[in-house]
Amino acid sequence: MTTVFDEVTTGTKKLTIGQAVNRALHDALATDERVLLQGEDIGALGGVYRVTEGLAARFGSDRVVDAPLGEAGIVGTSIGLAQAGFVPVAEIQFDGFVYPAFDQIVSQLAKMHSRFQGSQQFPVTIRLPYGGGIGSVEHHSESPEAYFAHTAGLKVVTYSNAHDAYWVTRAAIASADPVLLLEPKKHYFVRGEVDFDAPTENPFATVEARPGTDGTLLAWGPQVSTALAAAEAGVEDGYDLQVLDIRGLSPLDMTTIANAVKATGRAVIVHESSTFAGFGAEISAGLMEQAFLSLEAPVQRVGGYHMPYPPSRLEQDYLPSVDRILDAVDETFTY
Amino acid sequence: MMPENAQPDPTDEKVKRLGISLEDYLLPTHGRIQMISESGELLPVDEQGSTPGHEYPMPTTQELLDGYRQLVIGRRVNDQNYALVRQGRMAVYPSSHGQEASEVAAALCLEPRDWLFPTYRDTVAVIARGVDPMEVMTNFRGNWHQGYNPHENNTSVQSTPLTTQLLHAVGMAHAARLRGEEMVVLGMVGDGGTSEGDFHEALNFASVFKLPVIFFVQNNKYAISVPLSRQTAAPSLAHKAVGYGMAGELVDGNDLAALLAVLGRAVKLCREGRGPFLVEADTYRMQSHTNADDATRYREGEEVDEWTKRDPLTRMRTYLKHEGALTEELESEYTSDAETVAASLRDAMGQDAELNPLDLFDHVYTVQTPQLAEQRAQLAEELSRDAHTEHQG
Ligand SMILES: Cc1ncc(C[n+]2csc(CCOP(=O)(O)OP(=O)(O)O)c2C)c(N)n1
Ligand SMILES: [Mg+2]
Numbered sequence: 001m002t003t004v005f006d007e008v009t010t011g012t013k014k015l016t017i018g019q020a021v022n023r024a025l026h027d028a029l030a031t032d033e034r035v036l037l038q039g040e041d042i043g044a045l046g047g048v049y050r051v052t053e054g055l056a057a058r059f060g061s062d063r064v065v066d067a068p069l070g071e072a073g074i075v076g077t078s079i080g081l082a083q084a085g086f087v088p089v090a091e092i093q094f095d096g097f098v099y100p101a102f103d104q105i106v107s108q109l110a111k112m113h114s115r116f117q118g119s120q121q122f123p124v125t126i127r128l129p130y131g132g133g134i135g136s137v138e139h140h141s142e143s144p145e146a147y148f149a150h151t152a153g154l155k156v157v158t159y160s161n162a163h164d165a166y167w168v169t170r171a172a173i174a175s176a177d178p179v180l181l182l183e184p185k186k187h188y189f190v191r192g193e194v195d196f197d198a199p200t201e202n203p204f205a206t207v208e209a210r211p212g213t214d215g216t217l218l219a220w221g222p223q224v225s226t227a228l229a230a231a232e233a234g235v236e237d238g239y240d241l242q243v244l245d246i247r248g249l250s251p252l253d254m255t256t257i258a259n260a261v262k263a264t265g266r267a268v269i270v271h272e273s274s275t276f277a278g279f280g281a282e283i284s285a286g287l288m289e290q291a292f293l294s295l296e297a298p299v300q301r302v303g304g305y306h307m308p309y310p311p312s313r314l315e316q317d318y319l320p321s322v323d324r325i326l327d328a329v330d331e332t333f334t335y
Numbered sequence: 336m337m338p339e340n341a342q343p344d345p346t347d348e349k350v351k352r353l354g355i356s357l358e359d360y361l362l363p364t365h366g367r368i369q370m371i372s373e374s375g376e377l378l379p380v381d382e383q384g385s386t387p388g389h390e391y392p393m394p395t396t397q398e399l400l401d402g403y404r405q406l407v408i409g410r411r412v413n414d415q416n417y418a419l420v421r422q423g424r425m426a427v428y429p430s431s432h433g434q435e436a437s438e439v440a441a442a443l444c445l446e447p448r449d450w451l452f453p454t455y456r457d458t459v460a461v462i463a464r465g466v467d468p469m470e471v472m473t474n475f476r477g478n479w480h481q482g483y484n485p486h487e488n489n490t491s492v493q494s495t496p497l498t499t500q501l502l503h504a505v506g507m508a509h510a511a512r513l514r515g516e517e518m519v520v521l522g523m524v525g526d527g528g529t530s531e532g533d534f535h536e537a538l539n540f541a542s543v544f545k546l547p548v549i550f551f552v553q554n555n556k557y558a559i560s561v562p563l564s565r566q567t568a569a570p571s572l573a574h575k576a577v578g579y580g581m582a583g584e585l586v587d588g589n590d591l592a593a594l595l596a597v598l599g600r601a602v603k604l605c606r607e608g609r610g611p612f613l614v615e616a617d618t619y620r621m622q623s624h625t626n627a628d629d630a631t632r633y634r635e636g637e638e639v640d641e642w643t644k645r646d647p648l649t650r651m652r653t654y655l656k657h658e659g660a661l662t663e664e665l666e667s668e669y670t671s672d673a674e675t676v677a678a679s680l681r682d683a684m685g686q687d688a689e690l691n692p693l694d695l696f697d698h699v700y701t702v703q704t705p706q707l708a709e710q711r712a713q714l715a716e717e718l719s720r721d722a723h724t725e726h727q728g
Binding site for chain 2: 043073097139
């Protein structure tokens with residue numbers, strides 16, 4: 001079934017995250033004829049963020065499909081395509097527009113493997129640019145990971161740098177289970193080295209983005225860079241902070257997380273969505289269960305308020321910041 | 336079977352008198368309704384696209400003058416906002432340049448007691464409804480999500496998640512029916528938006544309950560980059576009506592006279608309990624989707640040039656001048672009205688309104704939850720600490 005249309009990318013290149021995703025989609029299309037992209041404006045326009053630029057020209061409009069406008073349709077027909085043996089990669093244009101497809105994702109896609117009693121795989125990937133800080137109007141800056149991580153049968157993954165953007169995307173497309181791929185859109189234009197010859201070993205695992213011994217900052221996607229900046233700034237305050245980059249939210253690599261926090265004794269979880277019933281609560285509960293006796297202080301969470309994502313001129317008052325993270329670190333030291 | 340609560344359909348009797356089948360009545364007329372030609376001449380009645388027995392009366396000169404004034408203001412608002420975005424003084428603005436006739440007619444066909452449900456594209460319609468332009472721009476400036484009180488002008492919030500607003504419009508129209516109020520609701524949507532599932536649900540619900548709602552589709556040929564051919568295989572979007580058992584009409588969306596006539600009749604029929612209606616306006620998005628878009632990637636300049644010739648303002652100006660209705664004085668009065676609006680937009684967008692982040696905690700719930708109260712206190716403490724540091728530094 002596999003036809004090689006084109007050389008896949010090799011060597012090492014300095015690319016933006018958006019370009020790395022573009023290469024991942026390109027290479028998946030080039031090496032597996034079952035792979036098919038569908039979404040809104042992904043063809044001639046190359047996507048509103050140009051992530052699919054050039055792919056329709058290269059692979060044709062039957063493999064890079066500008067779908068009629070409708071998210072339920074884009075995801076729902078991806079399920080049918082998968083049932084027929086395709087490997088669909090659906091793009092939803094923005095985080096706030098995934099909800100018309102909620103039923104198709106949560107009640108259909110995620111449950112199909114189980115409803116088919118395992119006789120059929122549904123290797124659908126849903127690419128979802130997410131997160132704030134982009135100065136946009138309402139519905140364009142949301143972080144809906146908790147809704148989806150709550151859903152059994154669906155993998156929910158993200159990344160924070162160009163190398164991982166490539167390999168996490170390749171792994172998502174290769175996954176036999178459906179994957180919701182959260183793309184940190186604010187960072188689409190951030191550059192980094194991508195080593196195309198060195199596959200990330202376990203792309204959905206949690207990895208250490210910075211070593212440290214005094215406490216652990218836990219973040220994912222767009223907030224990893226904020227956590228790294230906070231760790232950097234913390235040096236001045238005398239803190240040696242570790243940063244974990246959580247790429248798989250579901251399944252969650254709780255072992256790596258618990259071991260890291262056991263070693264440092266302090267944990268601050270950082271995310272953009274509301275802390276109330278947010279994904280940080282799951283990690284915090286996991287730490288209570290697995291690292292309680294090593295904790296020097298209660299787990300801290302830095303995240304959004306329990307409100308709609310704010311208008312752009314106020315978003316900096318909402319988003320986690322270096323100061324807020326360091327305040328939370330202070331809390332763990334004054335306990 | 337009639338649905339419970341539904342009135343007996345009064346359409347049938349009237350349709351019989353027209354001597355056509357119900358299906359023919361529901362289908363759009365064979366042509367597209369156009370009254371003023373692209374070069375600004377009044378078309379003979381038999382060339383206006385209507386079927387015999389189904390002709391539309393020409394709007395009065397005063398109606399056209401009032402509409403033209405709004406066109407002039409709308410065009411100025413579009414172009415001023417476009418410039419303000421380019422200058423970085425506003426986050427984003429989806430311009431309706433070229434669609435002003437459709438925008439204005441959507442507002443002017445309604446009475447104050449009626450309701451309008453607009454999209455992000457429909458700033459000009461919202462202003463023509465009487466909403467303060469500065470308040471409309473609050474959203475695009477990034478100061479707040481939505482900036483006007485919907486109840487002041489019976490104009491709902493501008494919707495960004497596509498097509499969701501049509502269901503709200505249907506609910507409002509259902510309320511009118513349940514209470515026996517003679518209210519008409521007009522819901523706006525784009526050609527792309529007709530592909531969303533909500534479009535189907537809205538039309539079906541409205542038709543099952545025979546609700547006084549007009550679905551006004553501005554077919555500007557594109558959904559960002561995706562052309563109409565990817566949204567439908569139907570002969571027209573107006574044809575979609577018949578499957579729901581409602582009447583549809585296709586109208587030249589750049590002809591203010593035809594728009595006022597077609598929407599005017601639809602409003603009248605809705606008020607008589609003979610709704611709902613689907614009206615498709617054949618128009619064109621002259622500029623990019625928003626400033627973030629680059630239309631040269633997916634369409635030819637010649638196509639845009641073709642539509643420039645059909646400009647709704649030029650056409651109405653030529654007609655009204657030729658009729659002797661639009662005098663030099665009126666024209667300069669309208670222009671100066673438009674300049675006043677543009678100047679206040681420039682002033683308002685030139686300065687940063689003082690925003691209080693603590694306001695974000697208002698209106699999430701009717702009564703603030705304990706969680707929110709605690710979070711608000713946290714932020715207040717942070718802000719006062721920052722202010723203190725700034726003061727010292
Ligand atoms: C549910 C939903 N999906 C996707 C989008 C992103 N989006 C914004 S405008 C647009 C195109 C809409 O086209 P159309 O309905 O024709 O209206 P127009 O912009 O042409 O006025 C898209 C895809 C959205 N706003 N809402
Ligand atoms: Mg459109």
